[in-house]
Amino acid sequence: MSRLNYHHLYYFWRVAKSPSLTEAAETLHISQSALSAQIKQLEQSLDVALFIRQGRKLVLTDVGRRVLAYAQDIFNTGEELEKFIQKDSATQVQHITIGVQSNLSRNFIESFIAPLLKSENVDFSLASRGMTDLLSGLVNHELDLALTNRAILSESHDTTWRNQLVARQAVAIVGPYGEKPEMPFPQGYEDKKWVVPGRNTDIRSSFESFCATHQYQPDIKAEVDDMAMLRLLARDSGYLSVLPPVVVKDEIQSKVLQDYESIPQAFENFYAITMPRKFTSQPVLDLIKIAIHQYSVDHSI
Structure with missing residues (x-):
């Protein structure tokens, strides 16, 4: 087997995540035929079939799903690294983005973010979203954590959610x-x-x-x-x-x-939802710890 071409693997990852080959090609600013050729080269180098065609759709094979899981880890970590560098290298003031379920209690949100309002080293953004958009934001590294009123179950091996009861x-x-x-x-x-x-x-x-x-x-x-x-x-x-x-x-x-x-x-x-990260923001960890501590104090006898 020849050395893995990560450029080809990246194209495979984007195609596997897209609704269609056409949409993936448009997103990547590459012709559909050129993208197909890149995927074919990856299959030849690995000596496996990653996709099978069903009508007009490309469907992952069993091996393709396994390869996708590795690609997810590789490129999600890369995107996470980029976000980490962007947030922490330019300034000593760290920024975190918190997604909140659109129908969540405003009293809870206010109490949760209270420590941030007192911090001189952290600023933050609040984004009110529906549940689907919250989870998508976490996967795409747009959000550092999400606040919800229900725990999220991990329905596939591709995504793992960390649910922390905070209040x-x-x-x-x-x-x-x-x-x-x-x-x-x-x-x-x-x-x-x-x-x-x-x-x-x-x-x-x-x-x-x-x-x-x-x-x-x-x-x-x-x-x-x-x-x-x-x-x-x-x-x-x-x-x-x-x-x-x-x-x-x-x-x-x-x-x-x-x-x-x-x-x-x-x-x-009330839950703080996060995903496993290589570089978890320290302010996020601190915020969750404060909320858990306050919850335990409020419910101690």
């Missing part, structure tokens, strides 16, 4: 001030209407289990995926809601809303 907020029934039923749930809640989180959330699942345990059928007026919007509806609608009281702490302090009662074993969890 947890208790969930309660919250409603208009002064209208709390005198009897424990569910007595006094028969005619109440509710605004609640969407179905694909841990809070909603906990609430439904709580209601089932008490044989209570809630009259749900609205389902809301965005925590900021849920806060507004809880404040302005006059209906009951289910959310962490910390989200509406200002409304509770001003006696617009009231914490009626906690839902047992119901929490909104």
